[in-house]
Amino acid sequence: MADGTDHQRLQHPHGSGWARYCPRCAHGLEDRRVDVEQRLRKVCPACGFIFYMNPKVVAAAVPRQGSDIWLLRRNIEPAHGLWTFPGGYVDLGETVPAAAVREAREETRLDIRLDGLLGIYSYPESAVVMVVYRATVVGGEPSPTPESLEVRRFGPDDIPWERLAFPSTRDALEDYLGIEAAPRGARKTPVGKE
Numbered sequence: 355m356a357d358g359t360d361h362q363r364l365q366h367p368h369g370s371g372w373a374r375y376c377p378r379c380a381h382g383l384e385d386r387r388v389d390v391e392q393r394l395r396k397v398c399p400a401c402g403f404i405f406y407m408n409p410k411v412v413a414a415a416v417p418r419q420g421s422d423i424w425l426l427r428r429n430i431e432p433a434h435g436l437w438t439f440p441g442g443y444v445d446l447g448e449t450v451p452a453a454a455v456r457e458a459r460e461e462t463r464l465d466i467r468l469d470g471l472l473g474i475y476s477y478p479e480s481a482v483v484m485v486v487y488r489a490t491v492v493g494g495e496p497s498p499t500p501e502s503l504e505v506r507r508f509g510p511d512d513i514p515w516e517r518l519a520f521p522s523t524r525d526a527l528e529d530y531l532g533i534e535a536a537p538r539g540a541r542k543t544p545v546g547k548e
């Protein structure tokens with residue numbers, strides 16, 4: 355696919371032009387209308403494999419300590435240098451809650467206990483579905499990691515709204531703090547605290 359701009363807009367490319375070869379037999383894929391929905395899919399004419407493009411699941415948690423929460427400043431793209439709560443892709447063979455606990459450990463060195471689901475966040479322009487839990491810090495020594503430039507504790511009034519990594523970061527923190535927000539989808543980029 356020639357259009358690199360569209361690729362950069364997504365957190366990972368999943369446009370119709372992304373896959374070129376069959377992952378099963380390495381034949382070139384073709385665009386065909388398949389199944390009941392008749393949507394254009396990448397199909398292998400040699401072995402019949404259909405390359406469905408689906409979002410990936412990200413497990414995340416907002417770790418609470420007293421009335422504060424812990425955030426990290428990302429040391430990886432996308433959104434390098436911006437703030438979010440710990441989270442990452444769920445591995446095959448791992449549960450979503452286990453992934454949320456593991457990612458918190460990997461990105462902040464904090465041990466957390468999950469306290470229930472905060473919300474599920476997805477957007478048409480994003481290739482991931484975010485599953486975000488409420489959590490409590492139960493141990494560990496917070497410190498930067500290869501994935502985080504900085505790990506810091508924020509009071510509810512000190513959240514760096516202007517420097518959050520993703521729309522889901524903002525939406526989840528608004529839900530967490532019980533902040534009445536503008537209708538979902540009305541914002542394209544994080545803006546200041548209304």
Ligand SMILES: [Zn+2]
Nearest residue numbers: 376379398401
């Ligand atoms: Zn094939």
